[in-house]
Amino acid sequence: MTKKNSLLSLFICIFLIPAFSQNLTSSRIACGPWIQAVGETEFTVVWSTTVKSIAWVEVAPDDGTHFYGETRPKFYESIHGRRPITTLHTIKIEGLQPGISYRYRVYQQALLEDEGNKRVIFGEGYGDDILKNPVYKVTTLDSQAKSCRFSMLNDIHGNDSLFSKLTENSLERDLDFMLFNGDMLTQIESPQQIFDGYMKSAEKNFTPFLPLFTVRGNHEHRGSASWEFMNYFPSSTNKSYYTFRHGPAFFIALDCGEDKPDNDIRYYGLSLTDQLREEQALWLEEVVSSDEFQQAPVKIVILHMPPGTEKDWHGMREISRLFVPILNKASIDLMLSGHLHRHFFIQTEERGNNFPILINSNIQRLDVFIDENEIKLTTVDQTGQIQNNYTLKTKFTH
Numbered sequence: 001m002t003k004k005n006s007l008l009s010l011f012i013c014i015f016l017i018p019a020f021s022q023n024l025t026s027s028r029i030a031c032g033p034w035i036q037a038v039g040e041t042e043f044t045v046v047w048s049t050t051v052k053s054i055a056w057v058e059v060a061p062d063d064g065t066h067f068y069g070e071t072r073p074k075f076y077e078s079i080h081g082r083r084p085i086t087t088l089h090t091i092k093i094e095g096l097q098p099g100i101s102y103r104y105r106v107y108q109q110a111l112l113e114d115e116g117n118k119r120v121i122f123g124e125g126y127g128d129d130i131l132k133n134p135v136y137k138v139t140t141l142d143s144q145a146k147s148c149r150f151s152m153l154n155d156i157h158g159n160d161s162l163f164s165k166l167t168e169n170s171l172e173r174d175l176d177f178m179l180f181n182g183d184m185l186t187q188i189e190s191p192q193q194i195f196d197g198y199m200k201s202a203e204k205n206f207t208p209f210l211p212l213f214t215v216r217g218n219h220e221h222r223g224s225a226s227w228e229f230m231n232y233f234p235s236s237t238n239k240s241y242y243t244f245r246h247g248p249a250f251f252i253a254l255d256c257g258e259d260k261p262d263n264d265i266r267y268y269g270l271s272l273t274d275q276l277r278e279e280q281a282l283w284l285e286e287v288v289s290s291d292e293f294q295q296a297p298v299k300i301v302i303l304h305m306p307p308g309t310e311k312d313w314h315g316m317r318e319i320s321r322l323f324v325p326i327l328n329k330a331s332i333d334l335m336l337s338g339h340l341h342r343h344f345f346i347q348t349e350e351r352g353n354n355f356p357i358l359i360n361s362n363i364q365r366l367d368v369f370i371d372e373n374e375i376k377l378t379t380v381d382q383t384g385q386i387q388n389n390y391t392l393k394t395k396f397t398h
């Protein structure tokens, strides 16, 4: 080999091959993973990758064995029997046991070339930075648990530094799940806005380990990418309203819709939330008459906008008209809301409600503990100082 050829080979090895590998074969995690739609026998893993990829999740019991001690079952991303090549990955893990911890790892493989029937080429398998990160572990819900503990954030409006402070140490507080009660952004113009606004900090502080429940606020109905919200935060019903049970508590999560009438000029004819609330009222009637709901010792409603009075805006008045009469006959113990950017504790009957309503402010975290007999509510500011404390007796009778 001539000196000139040697130098050329060296140049290719040092510069071109690594550049080619880095640009074409690496699919890295852009955000996540986070756990949605956890139930007693299932959970859904969601994450985003830097380039279009195929993806899967491997699951192992939390039994002290090495993750690579044996072949772990693979759960592939599938949309109607076809593996999607995408940057947003959603994989449902099923067949689990209640109240049991499982270890999991996410994997993705970058698409290198797609020439249809001729050939499709994928890059190297690329895990979740295995050498750097601990194994992720998540615990399924359990209706037989004696109690339930979670934290709620709302009305963050993309204030990532505040969100980060309010959620630090989340993994040290023995939580069963985290709850986002709406208006985490002011509008959704792109997935990147979701990541930068709060989800990257959520990933850093808790999401790979702590299940997350999300409901939309009125602001999650706004922005050119707002219709994609449920792709990022899927629920057990595939709708923006759903239920779940953990310990003694049955939770009903509702979508508040918009605050102004749908024909308001600022919605550009794109809002259909009057219809969405009507649809939910029919569903809510079914939920509160179900055995699963009625047999639960404690009943909690999650709804970003609280009920209103005649002096309030359209959305809150519609919630009073459509949801409150159904909830008033359902022995609800507590509604958790936000929206008003101030802390309020609404006593029973103040707004035609026969259940109390805790409205969390936009700058505090709400910590909740529930057992059969009582509900303990604590609000905490970004410095960790307790701001408000309540203990409520549940309506449960032995």
Ligand SMILES: [Fe+2]
Pocket: 182, 183, 217, 218, 219, 304, 338, 339, 340
């Ligand atoms: Fe709001």
